[in-house]
Amino acid sequence: MSGKQPFDVDLECLDLSKHFGDVRAVDSVSLSIPQGSFFSILGPSGCGKTTLMRMIAGFEDPTSGDIQIKGRSVLGTPPNKRNVKMVFQHLALFPMMNVYDNIAYGLRCAGFSNREIGAKVADVLERVALPDVAKRDVHQLSGGQKQRIAIARCMVLDPDVLLLDEPLGALDLKLREAMKIELKLLQSQFNTTFVYITHDQSEALVMSDQIAVMNQGRFEQIGSPQHLYQQPATAFVAGFVGDANRWEATVTNCEESQLGTMTGAGHSITGHTQNPSVAGVGDKVSIYVRPEFIRVNRSGESTGSSTADTAEFHNELAGQVDSVLFNGANSRLLIRTDEHQALIEADANLTGGLDDFKEGENVTLSWSSLQTRCFPVPAS
Amino acid sequence: MTMKTVLPTVLLGVGLTCSGASSAETLRLLTWGNYAPDNVIDMFEAANPDIDVEVTLSNNEEMIAKLRATGGSGFDLAQPSHDRIYAAQLEYELYKPLDLSKIDTSTMTPSLLTGVQENTTIDGEVYAVPHLWGTSGLMANKTEAPDLTGWGDLCDPKYKGKTSMRLTRTILLGTAFDMGEDPFAAYADLDEYQAILDKVADKLIACKENIKAYWQGGDDLSAMMLSGEIVASETWDSTAYKLYGENENIVFVPPATGALAWIDTFALPRKGKADEAAYKWINFVSQPEIVTLLSASSGAIAAVNGAMDLLPPDKKAAVNAAFTDDDVANLKFFANIPPGVEDMEGKTLEKIKAATGG
Amino acid sequence: MSFKGSTRQDAKRLTLLLLFAPFTLWILLLVVLPHIGMVVLSLREKVAPRIYEFGFGNYIDFIQEPIYWNTLLRTGGMSLLVTVLALLIGFPVAYYIAKLAGNRSKGALFILCLIPLWVSDLIRAFGWILLLRESGIVSTTLQKVGLADGPVELLYNDATVIVGLVYTVILFMIVPLVSTLDGMDNEMIEAGYNLGGNSFTVMRRIVIPYAMPGIVAGCIVVFMLTAGSYLTPILLGGKNSSWFTEQIYDQFIRRYNWESGAAFGFLLLAFTSLVIWIGLKLSGQTLSSTVAKS
Structure with a gap:
């Protein structure tokens, strides 16, 4: 790790930009996320947060700037070689595999032996409190269970950073409220850095250690939920985070x-x-x-x-x-x-x-x- | 009976013209390509304003299959070859007897008329009269294959990959004659005929390497011959005459053992509904000026007196280039096919087709 | 009120009946009845002109004559080869159309794939003949360019037949594949990469299993079409093309032997059904999970 960092930084973006033609989807964004924290990127749809996340995952190449994971630039690294895992908006569980194979997929790609895979899958299922679903088909799971399997599928690979792209969007209100708490618990249990993308300020406020409020490709403010709420730095933040007259x-x-x-x-x-x-x-x-x-x-x-x-x-x-x-x-x-x-x-x-x-x-x-x-x- | 009529129709998808049952004045012709050209139909309809002519083009095998599928209905006049009537009538009862008093037989070539009548008389009833005749034989490009004289020469290695034939009974019979057999005589003893067929099959399988492709119809044969892809082939004389018009080096060659002659006839399907119109058509197309038109379009010679003189000039030239009087005397008319022979021949042809050769 | 309700119900039932009537009639008249007729016909033995007996003679003939079952096996084998080739060529095309092409070009590409269907089989086969014959376009071009010394005959061999058949049937492979792949969320592919898979793994473990219903459906259609095709193998195969349908035709038309033709037809149906059944077993799919779905 580079010596100038006083604490372990898992993910760092330096002056990151992405332009699609004339559109600046992401415009000179910098962030630095310490190890083990729950970091949310909050913004209205179209603010560039998804593009930012896809750049971190490696599905888009930045126009300029740098992305570093554990202090090392990953710009030339293809998505499958980055130790950044992602929970997709619609979860993207593989419907033709059962739960076990869904979780084992990444381990098989990484070349683990069948015995190790068995142990790791059982372990991660235990940790997401779903020890008995290994043989089930994906469509037999409830919404909340799918959510947890999607997270387990990533966490079993022990990623440096877990990206979550509005994964609660498809759930009904009651389940969404429950999952907020559960996500936070899972995060502290795995002690992995979560980067959570959302347009829902209440999700961000409840779960996050740090929130970056994003608007038109730029960060308006980065801070703790309380800080953002009580001391908004811009009119946009004041209006977007919480209610206000x-x-x-x-x-x-x-x-x-x-x-x-x-x-x-x-x-x-x-x-x-x-x-x-x-x-x-x-x-x-x-x-x-x-x-x-x-x-x-x-x-x-x-x-x-x-x-x-x-x-x-x-x-x-x-x-x-x-x-x-x-x-x-x-x-x-x-x-x-x-x-x-x-x-x-x-x-x-x-x-x-x-x-x-x-x-x-x-x-x-x-x-x-x-x-x-x-x-x-x-x-x- | 329903089985026999309805299902096979559906199975085969035979497109029948089921129209005009109400009007007795539609003449539904089941005939060969070019046997009822538009100009002749127009003249016939002008002479008989109350008759409409509908034409379905076919060949011997399909004619019989179609008539069999319907039990002899759907058409009012058919034109199978003379050797295809006797057995088909015995087995499937496709035709009805002709009323010869309604046909002007006086103009017809007597030898052909009696020949056809002998071939198609069952229980004293006559089922067909001759219309057009022609031969199957060989065709060669004189510049490339001047020495071609017999059926067997198609298998001569010096024309390797440059000859063609149609895989039908014609080539079986021709090859049999070429090997010194008389297949028509062997019809009387099917075991003997089978022995001949086996010999012919061996010869033709060995010959396969020499063949470029088996032709399917006049068009692909013409294309191969004109482009020079082949230099000699088994052929219908009419196709050869047509090519002679385009390239004088391509001539019809009556095989040394005799060209095989066929006569296409007129026969009435058993459930035909416009017999009067059919007789009118038969008499109409036997008139000299119509004969010339038909010969021009089909390349075949009419079974009427003086037909050679009625040929259009270009066809006459082609025939003269091909036939000497000896050749005409040497013609081998297809003999009646007894029941069962078609099956034996079919099997032999399949054997040849399936054999792996060049 | 109840009277009203019952008439409405009746009307509904009638509507349903009317909607299904054409389909039922079609199946009954054009599929079920002919096949029953064919089986019955195939069980008649000809003993003399116009005299038939019930018996299995036509099937026994088939077994005893190696030409027949060799041709059937050859037809089956070549059809399988055509199916595999159509899949190998069709899959990347379908993948490109469904996943890589932009929205606007997608429709155009799809239409482009369908265009050859507007031309009849016969015309397509003649097109190939014009191209491939010894005096045809390909041969002349090769000579002009200097790649060949003399005329090249590209027709009348098995390779040409297979190429022609693949060309004819590939659309029926592409269409179900595109529709299955279209239904696949792009997230699924990205997840495949994100979890550490390389292109090969993602293709093998995610895209192909996902597309399996489409693959199986396409393969069934293509195999059936190929095994039952008539014109292409005959016209392009020339002197050595032994295709089972040709034998059926010969039995029916040339040899007037409808009984054995019907037996052959039924055998072809049974044989292709058997091949498909084995294929489904081997791939672990069922008809309802594949053809019905895609």
Whole structure:
């Protein structure tokens, strides 16, 4: 391993680009994934994440840049010689083989003896908790079992990196939720680097150690789930990761990282920016506030129990409950502040008791300026 | 009976013209290529406006197979060769007797007429009258194969890979004559005939190396001969005459043992529905000017008096180039095929075909 | 209400009946009945003109005459060879069309493959004859170029027959192969490589097993078509072409021996069925898993 790396890096992409004609599918992407971590690449469809992954697997050649696995460039290495295995979107289990042969396929390619293969297959099936399915045909397995066999088929080869291309996409919601947890468990159990491609931010948030948010061929931000959620670096990240209310506003005063703004509808909102140097008075900004940070009170009621608390809530808006979206612990209120303005989402604690909010009630919304993220709108 | 009629029809996929049952005025002819050219049909229909002529082209074997498949229906007039009537009638009852009073036999060549009548009379009823006749013999390109005189010369090693023949009974009989046998006489004793066939088979299997390919029809024979791929072949005289028109070096050679002569006849299928029209056709095509047209299109000679003079000039030249009077006197008319002979010959032909040679 | 329901049911049943009627009639009239007729016909022995007896004489004749069963075996052997060649040539073509060609060229290539079907067997055979005969195009070209001293005869041998037959039947191999391979997810092939397989392994362990239904279906169709073909072997084979169908034809037409012709026809059917059965057993496939699927 090269000495300049303080920790073991399994996969590293250096300034990687892939152009299809004029289209820059992947544009100068760099990443470095430490050994044993769960790394997600999150982005909308068409953002280039699949192309990136296919380059790592060796099915596409990069236009420029380098891919290193365990510190060694694999650019000239054909896909079957790279120790990067992949779980495909539709799993690509071989329907004409049974489970045993599916898993043994890679081992046979690698030239293991039948005895070793038998032992390894039994071992990996044990580890994915499906010890008895070896003789079954693929079509006899349930969706979740197929998923685990697809992972077992790769893991039996002891790869440096396991790539997963939205493998949960085809599952129904319930199973998808269960598989999220299971995948994470499997990853920590195998202690192998997983690179997980998805457009579903909740999958990425739940499972990942690190997430790279990708948009139009570029990485917008790389960081831990909490970091991305709480401190989005760009408007795209703020909008794509988690839910958020959004306003367009103009900066009215600047005080270091604190900005005073005026929305189009004439409300003044105080917020923070991570990069004070980019916004000056008169600039346009996008403002993002997550629903869970907005406190809803009936008009006339005091905003909080303690004055210290109230001091934190720099922003206040009056409105009316437009609708109540009940979803258990994740229930929401939709609040109308002005005509012709987007409804504001706020979390609500609906217990079924008498003090639950009803449609048509007048309410006051309040939130802290610290939870109010301002991003400059690029002049276009 | 249903078995006999329906199934084989389906099996063989014999395309029958099942039309016109209602109109008695359709004449359905089952005949050879060029025996009913369009110009003759047009003239006949002009003379008999109430009769439509439909033509199905065939050969001896298929004519019999088709008539057998239908029990003798589907056609009103057939033209099998004279030697193919007797046995087929005995075995499959394909034809009905002719009413000779409705045919103008006075114009027909007496020797051919009596010959055919003798051959096709069963229980006192006559089943056929002659129409056109011709011979099977040899054809040679004089510049390349000037010495070709007998059937056996096709197997002469000096023409190795340059001769052809059609694998049918004609070549069996010709070769038998060439070997000094008389196969027609042997018809009376089938064991003797089988012995002759065995000898012929040996000879023709040995000859296989000499043969370029067995021809299937006049077209591929013509192509091989004209392109020079072969220099000599067993042939129908009509094909040879046609080639003579294109290349005067290609002539018909009556074999030394005699050219084999066939007579194509008129016979009425047993369930034919337009007998009157059929008789009209027979009399119509026996007229001198029609005879010339038919000879021109078919290359065969009509069985009418003075037929040689009625040949079109180019055919006459070709015949004169081929036949001397001696050759004509030496003609061997195919004898009636007794039941069972076709099977023996078929087996012999298969044996030759299957034998591995050059 | 119930009355209404029952009429609707009846109407449905009637529709179904009408839909199936042509098919049933077709099978019954053109397939089942003729074959029964053929078997019955084949069991008649001719003892004298117009007199027949029940018996196995026609089959006994077949067994006793080496020419017949040699020809049948030869036909079977050459048909197998044609089938193998058609598969070897057809598979890469089908693979290219289904997997490598772009979407737009795929359709065009497929049509291109079908074009020869628009020309009749006979015309195709004559085409070959024109090309390959001694005075034909290939021979003359070879002489002009100087590759041959004299005229070259390329017709009338087994190799030509096989080439001609392969050309005639290869489409029937390509079509089921393309449709099977088309249904194969590209991911499957990529997974094959990703898990460490080289091109050979991926082909042998993944693509071919996946395409097996198409391969078997194609082979069955091609074998049956070849063994039952008539024109191509006769026209291209010349003096040495012994094809079993020719013998059937001869029995029916030349020798007026329908009884033995029917026996031969039935024997050909039984023989090809047997070969296919053995082939299915050897490849571990069943009819329902192959022909029905593809």
